[in-house]
Amino acid sequence: MKIFKRILIILLVIMIAAVIYNYPKLNIIAGYSAKSTASSVFVADRTLEFTNKTDTNFSPINLADDTVNTDEKSVTSSVFGLLTRKAFVREGLGSVLTLEEEDLSKKYLSPKRGIADNITPFPYGNGAQKDTIFNNVDYSKLEETLNVLFDSVNQTRAAVVIYKNQIIAERYADGFTKDSKILGWSMTKSIVSTLFGVLEHQKKINVFDRAPISAWQNDERKEITIHNLLQMNSGLEWDEDYNSISDVSKMLFLERDMTKSQIDKPLIGKPNESWNYSSGTTNLLSGILRNQFKTHQEYLDFWYAELIDKIGMNSMVLEGDLAGNYVGSSYAWATARDWSKLGLLYLYNGNWNGEEMFSKEWVKYATTATPTSNGTYGAQIWLNAGKTYKNVPQNMFSFNGYQGQNVFVLPDQDLVVVRMGLTKNADIDTFLSGIIKSIKQ
Structure with a gap:
C-alpha cells in the first residue's frame, strides 16, 4: 500500500x-x-x-x-x-x-470606410469584369496548371490569375468563393510598406531619416533609419519562432500594444548589415505611422482612405491590438480578388486608374534587395533576385504570408497571381512557370 x-x-x-x-x-x-x-x-x-x-x-x-x-x-x-x-x-x-x-467593455475608435463601387468592372471596381478572350492564352493549359496546387498535398484555398488587368483563371476550394475573406498573415507587412511609399509621395516623410524612437536617442540604436526597419536590416535582436515561446508569439498573444515589442530590443548587429526577419519591426513601423498623425482617428482612417478603399480593396479588414494600433505584421483579411489589387497597383508602378499613389521610384526602392538577404527581401516585399524559384524571372516579387499566402507580381509578363493556401512548401515554381508557359508573349 x-x-x-x-x-x-x-x-x-x-x-x-x-x-x-x-x-x-x-x-x-x-x-x-x-x-x-x-x-x-x-x-x-x-x-x-x-x-x-x-x-x-x-x-x-x-x-x-x-x-x-x-x-x-x-x-x-x-x-x-x-x-x-x-x-x-x-x-x-x-x-x-x-x-x-x-x-x-472599453470604448474603441473605428476607422471610417469608403463606399464600395460595385458597378465599375474589376479591377477598378467590384463589378463583373468585361471578359476578354486572349488569343495568346492557352486556357486549357492554364487550368491544368492550377491543378498543381489544388490537391490534398498543396491545399490551396483560392487562386486568381490576372493578365493585362483581366482575370484569366480563378479557382476556389470547397467552402470558399470569390467573396470569402482570407487572412493574409504577413502579406499585411507589404501594406505597411506601401503606406510609407504613399506618405513619401505626399512629401510627408523621408524613409532615410533616422527612426523617430525616443528610447534610442542616447545609445547606438539612434543610427537606425526607417529605411533599415523597412528592409528588416536594423541589427536589432528578435526571435521569429512560431513553434516556441518567442518574441513573436509573446507579442501576438500577450501584448497590449504591439508597436512597442521591438523597441526595447538591443542591437546584436549593425544597421544595414544584419538582415533578420521580424514581425516586431513591422509593428514598430505601424507605430511610426501612428505618430505621423495628430489624432488616432486620423491614423485609423489613413490606411483605408489613402490606400485600401482607394484601390477598391473594400472587403479588407485590418485588425488592431488592444491599444488600437493596426497589427501590420500579421492581421489583414480580404478576398483573393482584393489582395490581387495591391499587386496590380505595384505592377502599374503606383498608378491606379490614372491617379499616381506612389512613384515608379518607390517600386524600384521597395523591390531592391536588402544587403545580406541573399537577394530575397526588399522593403517588406519578397524578391526572386536570388532565384528562389529557378524557372521564374528574377524580377518577380511577391507579398508573402504564413502557410502560403502569396501575391506574385511578374512585370515582364504583365501578370499578377494570387495563391491563398494552407501549405508553405507548395510547388510554386511549377505553378508560376506553368502559368507563364500558358501565355505566348
Missing part, C-alpha cells in the same frame, strides 16, 4: 510539473485558437464547425475547445480546462485577445 501511495505521489508531482512547464505554451495555444476562431466566425463569416475543420485543426492548436458567444461577439478557448483565453470583436478592428475582463 505504501508503495502504491508513493507511486501516486510521484505521478501527481510529474503531472503538476508538466502543467507548470507547459503552462506558457497552453496560453499561446488557447490564445491562437480564440483569436483565429473569433476572426473566422465574425470577420470572415464562417461557422465554428467549418473553422474547426479548416483553420484550427492542426496540432497543438486542436487541443483547445472553443465556445462562441454570438451576443457578445466573443470566443472562449480552453485547453483541458487548465487555461482559458477570450477574444472579442470590435467594430472595424476585427478580433483581439483580452488581457483583462475590462477590455470587453
Whole structure:
C-alpha cells in the first residue's frame, strides 16, 4: 500500500510539473485558437464547425475547445480546462485577445470606410469584369496548371490569375468563393510598406531619416533609419519562432500594444548589415505611422482612405491590438480578388486608374534587395533576385504570408497571381512557370 501511495505521489508531482512547464505554451495555444476562431466566425463569416475543420485543426492548436458567444461577439478557448483565453470583436478592428475582463467593455475608435463601387468592372471596381478572350492564352493549359496546387498535398484555398488587368483563371476550394475573406498573415507587412511609399509621395516623410524612437536617442540604436526597419536590416535582436515561446508569439498573444515589442530590443548587429526577419519591426513601423498623425482617428482612417478603399480593396479588414494600433505584421483579411489589387497597383508602378499613389521610384526602392538577404527581401516585399524559384524571372516579387499566402507580381509578363493556401512548401515554381508557359508573349 505504501508503495502504491508513493507511486501516486510521484505521478501527481510529474503531472503538476508538466502543467507548470507547459503552462506558457497552453496560453499561446488557447490564445491562437480564440483569436483565429473569433476572426473566422465574425470577420470572415464562417461557422465554428467549418473553422474547426479548416483553420484550427492542426496540432497543438486542436487541443483547445472553443465556445462562441454570438451576443457578445466573443470566443472562449480552453485547453483541458487548465487555461482559458477570450477574444472579442470590435467594430472595424476585427478580433483581439483580452488581457483583462475590462477590455470587453472599453470604448474603441473605428476607422471610417469608403463606399464600395460595385458597378465599375474589376479591377477598378467590384463589378463583373468585361471578359476578354486572349488569343495568346492557352486556357486549357492554364487550368491544368492550377491543378498543381489544388490537391490534398498543396491545399490551396483560392487562386486568381490576372493578365493585362483581366482575370484569366480563378479557382476556389470547397467552402470558399470569390467573396470569402482570407487572412493574409504577413502579406499585411507589404501594406505597411506601401503606406510609407504613399506618405513619401505626399512629401510627408523621408524613409532615410533616422527612426523617430525616443528610447534610442542616447545609445547606438539612434543610427537606425526607417529605411533599415523597412528592409528588416536594423541589427536589432528578435526571435521569429512560431513553434516556441518567442518574441513573436509573446507579442501576438500577450501584448497590449504591439508597436512597442521591438523597441526595447538591443542591437546584436549593425544597421544595414544584419538582415533578420521580424514581425516586431513591422509593428514598430505601424507605430511610426501612428505618430505621423495628430489624432488616432486620423491614423485609423489613413490606411483605408489613402490606400485600401482607394484601390477598391473594400472587403479588407485590418485588425488592431488592444491599444488600437493596426497589427501590420500579421492581421489583414480580404478576398483573393482584393489582395490581387495591391499587386496590380505595384505592377502599374503606383498608378491606379490614372491617379499616381506612389512613384515608379518607390517600386524600384521597395523591390531592391536588402544587403545580406541573399537577394530575397526588399522593403517588406519578397524578391526572386536570388532565384528562389529557378524557372521564374528574377524580377518577380511577391507579398508573402504564413502557410502560403502569396501575391506574385511578374512585370515582364504583365501578370499578377494570387495563391491563398494552407501549405508553405507548395510547388510554386511549377505553378508560376506553368502559368507563364500558358501565355505566348
